Amino acid sequence: MTDxxxxxxxxxxxxxxxxxxxxxxxxxxxxxxxxxxxxxxYGTNIVAGVTPGKGGQKFEDKVPIFNxxxxxxxxxxAKISIVFVPAKFFLSAAKEALExxxxxxxxxxxxxxxxxTMKVLDLANKKGAIIxxxxxxGIMIPELIKIGIMPPMPFxxxxxxxxxxxGTLLYEISDALTTSGFGQSITIxxxxxxxxxxRLIDAFEMVKDIPDMEGLVIVGEIGGDSEEILxxxxxxxxxxxxxxxxxxxxxxxxxxxxxxxxxxxxxxxGSAESKVSMFNKANIPVAKRPAEVPVLLAGKIRLx
Amino acid sequence: MQLLEFxxxxxxxxxxxxxxESISSTNIEDGRKHAKKLGYPFVIKIQVPxxxxxxxxxxxxxxxxxxxxxxxxxVMDLTIKGEKARAILLEKMADIKKELYLSIFxxxxxRCYTIIASAEGGVEIExxxxxxxxxxxxxxxxxxxxxxxAKEMKLEGKTAEQFIDTLKKLSKLTIEKExxxxxxxxxxxxxxxxxxxxxxxxxxxDNSNFRHDxxxxxxxxxxxxxxxxxxxxxxxxxxxxxxxxxNGAGLVMSTLDMLSDNGGKPACFLDVGGGATTESVxxxxxxxxxxxxxxGILVNxxxxxxxxxxxxxxxLQAYENNLIDMPVFSRLKGTESEKAKxxxxxxxxxxxxxxxxxxxxxxxGIKK
Numbered sequence: 001m002t003d004x005x006x007x008x009x010x011x012x013x014x015x016x017x018x019x020x021x022x023x024x025x026x027x028x029x030x031x032x033x034x035x036x037x038x039x040x041x042y043g044t045n046i047v048a049g050v051t052p053g054k055g056g057q058k059f060e061d062k063v064p065i066f067n068x069x070x071x072x073x074x075x076x077x078a079k080i081s082i083v084f085v086p087a088k089f090f091l092s093a094a095k096e097a098l099e100x101x102x103x104x105x106x107x108x109x110x111x112x113x114x115x116x117t118m119k120v121l122d123l124a125n126k127k128g129a130i131i132x133x134x135x136x137x138g139i140m141i142p143e144l145i146k147i148g149i150m151p152p153m154p155f156x157x158x159x160x161x162x163x164x165x166x167g168t169l170l171y172e173i174s175d176a177l178t179t180s181g182f183g184q185s186i187t188i189x190x191x192x193x194x195x196x197x198x199r200l201i202d203a204f205e206m207v208k209d210i211p212d213m214e215g216l217v218i219v220g221e222i223g224g225d226s227e228e229i230l231x232x233x234x235x236x237x238x239x240x241x242x243x244x245x246x247x248x249x250x251x252x253x254x255x256x257x258x259x260x261x262x263x264x265x266x267x268x269x270g271s272a273e274s275k276v277s278m279f280n281k282a283n284i285p286v287a288k289r290p291a292e293v294p295v296l297l298a299g300k301i302r303l304x
Numbered sequence: 305m306q307l308l309e310f311x312x313x314x315x316x317x318x319x320x321x322x323x324x325e326s327i328s329s330t331n332i333e334d335g336r337k338h339a340k341k342l343g344y345p346f347v348i349k350i351q352v353p354x355x356x357x358x359x360x361x362x363x364x365x366x367x368x369x370x371x372x373x374x375x376x377x378x379v380m381d382l383t384i385k386g387e388k389a390r391a392i393l394l395e396k397m398a399d400i401k402k403e404l405y406l407s408i409f410x411x412x413x414x415r416c417y418t419i420i421a422s423a424e425g426g427v428e429i430e431x432x433x434x435x436x437x438x439x440x441x442x443x444x445x446x447x448x449x450x451x452x453x454a455k456e457m458k459l460e461g462k463t464a465e466q467f468i469d470t471l472k473k474l475s476k477l478t479i480e481k482e483x484x485x486x487x488x489x490x491x492x493x494x495x496x497x498x499x500x501x502x503x504x505x506x507x508x509x510d511n512s513n514f515r516h517d518x519x520x521x522x523x524x525x526x527x528x529x530x531x532x533x534x535x536x537x538x539x540x541x542x543x544x545x546x547x548x549x550x551n552g553a554g555l556v557m558s559t560l561d562m563l564s565d566n567g568g569k570p571a572c573f574l575d576v577g578g579g580a581t582t583e584s585v586x587x588x589x590x591x592x593x594x595x596x597x598x599x600g601i602l603v604n605x606x607x608x609x610x611x612x613x614x615x616x617x618x619x620l621q622a623y624e625n626n627l628i629d630m631p632v633f634s635r636l637k638g639t640e641s642e643k644a645k646x647x648x649x650x651x652x653x654x655x656x657x658x659x660x661x662x663x664x665x666x667x668x669g670i671k672k
Contacts, residue, residue, distance in 0.1 A: 113512035113515070115512065171608050172558075196415075261510065266485075
């Protein structure tokens with residue numbers, strides 16, 4: 001099982017405990033530099049950036065820039081990278097990172113061809129690495145480490161794990177949770193693509209044994225069947241922490257891609273009804289509105 | 305994108321998959337010429353990007369000129385599941401012994417391509433019985449595997465040979481064109497034992513478009529949708545009267561859901577995207593102003609990286625230029641939302657504290 005907290009925090013006594021180094025691929029691009037700054041401001045330990053041709057320079061007069069991932073990893077020994085390159089260059093950037101020893105790769109770009117994602121996953125499997133995304137807002141332990149593009153305001157440290165396919169709904173629902181007094185132990189952006197490096201079910205496996213977890217929130221959307229599979233896993237494992245789901249796209253027309261490449265209902269495959277009915281089967285209430293999530297969660301926790 | 309049958313068959317032909325003779329047309333004059341060339345009997349098939357054509361009367365047999373003159377316009381005028389005919393395909397009649405099912409699709413949850421085959425085809429996949437399912441990684445089907453599938457389907461002799469050949473070609477097509485789904489249903493066994501693709505379905509991965517110029521002629525998007533894509537936001541046109549605008553696909557879908565729950569009818573799904581600027585939002589408003597039927601706009605923003613003030617500025621410019629003269633109901637939260645609300649105070653934009661209140665006001669304020 002993937003020890004995601006081990007990767008993100010390390011163990012007490014490690015010299016880099018709660019201070020894990022992160023490399024930013026594409027740190028000099030408009031998007032990459034904006035978010036590198038914001039991650040640094042949040043407290044994430046950005047140890048290096050990579051932009052071919054800009055090796056030797058410094059980002060914000062502080063973070064060394066390298067030409068290749070190999071140089072960056074050799075110099076910093078970091079195991080985590082976040083990728084901001086344009087979608088058509090994602091395959092080569094991710095390959096380079098995995099070949100250089102990266103164990104957790106957060107893939108921000110939207111519009112990555114599915115075939116490229118599948119090739120990267122193949123390599124990641126061989127290397128024992130984890131891919132978050134593509135088309136993800138990222139992953140974070142609130143108030144400790146943010147590897148992604150999420151704004152800081154909605155999040156607060158706490159004991160609820162949030163898994164979300166959508167970025168803005170992750171912010172919206174985390175905000176509602178925080179306002180209701182539910183901080184988050186970890187939030188994982190699955191991404192809106194048809195093929196995800198970390199599927200809902202994989203993310204569930206990463207968080208299900210967090211010792212002091214008070215609850216789990218699953219934010220899904222139309223397309224595919226990962227919500228159904230997760231609901232089945234929850235039934236099969238008898239997971240009994242208070243869990244609430246939200247599904248976006250009930251009113252979406254069939255056979256139309258709703259913004260996300262993965263958000264499409266084909267026939268009955270991927271429909272909201274199918275997901276809601278599986279969650280109901282697993283005794284997981286499904287909120288009708290984002291604002292209803294903390295209300296349902298509070299109800300579930302009260303029943304404990 | 306999803307190709308029409310005749311487009312999928314163009315690709316099948318290119319890859320050497322057996323097909324009956326067929327010709328597509330978009331008007332009856334061309335149809336008449338094709339009818340002469342093809343010779344009776346043949347089948348008239350409506351070309352729409354949805355299934356269930358047969359049941360809806362979109363596939364008709366034609367024995368002579370009289371039937372052709374009657375049925376061609378009838379089929380052309382059909383609307384199936386809201387889709388109008390894009391073209392008509394005339395296809396030679398076949399002498400079929402048996403119908404099979406064959407597809408290769410991207411299995412999202414298993415993250416690999418998967419073959420589904422069945423000796424009982426001709427119906428929708430949900431009702432296809434005795435499915436033979438094989439996972440094939442990135443889509444490559446080996447000779448051994450193709451033979452195994454033919455064997456499990458109890459095919460023999462020439463039929464087995466041609467089936468194996470078809471499966472291999474389908475695999476090549478899937479890989480080279482980066483398809484999400486390639487389906488032949490039915491794949492027919494003819495009286496002489498040969499195998500023919502009688503229908504074709506083909507869905508591509510839009511994210512790989514930049515590598516497939518050859519497929520772009522099949523792209524079917526409205527002028528507005530093309531414009532939206534160019535400007536970096538995504539637009540889906542719907543048939544209601546309230547335009548829904550927000551940032552993030554999930555948030556906009558969620559807003560559509562709540563609007564529909566409250567009896568509102570969305571006119572579009574518009575996600576301004578993560579890189580929204582005042583210019584791109586202004587562009588989005590320009591598109592909305594061109595959509596038919598729109599009586600009002602519902603805005604739901606959760607400002608993160610996209611500042612709500614950037615969006616507010618675009619609205620103010622749109623009001624100043626008289627681009628938008630309809631009511632706007634909005635909920636703004638997140639980055640710089642207090643400043644954005646201040647900017648919009650006294651303008652055409654009504655501001656609400658919650659999205660629920662904005663939706664209620666929009667539904668009440670915009671009747672029919």
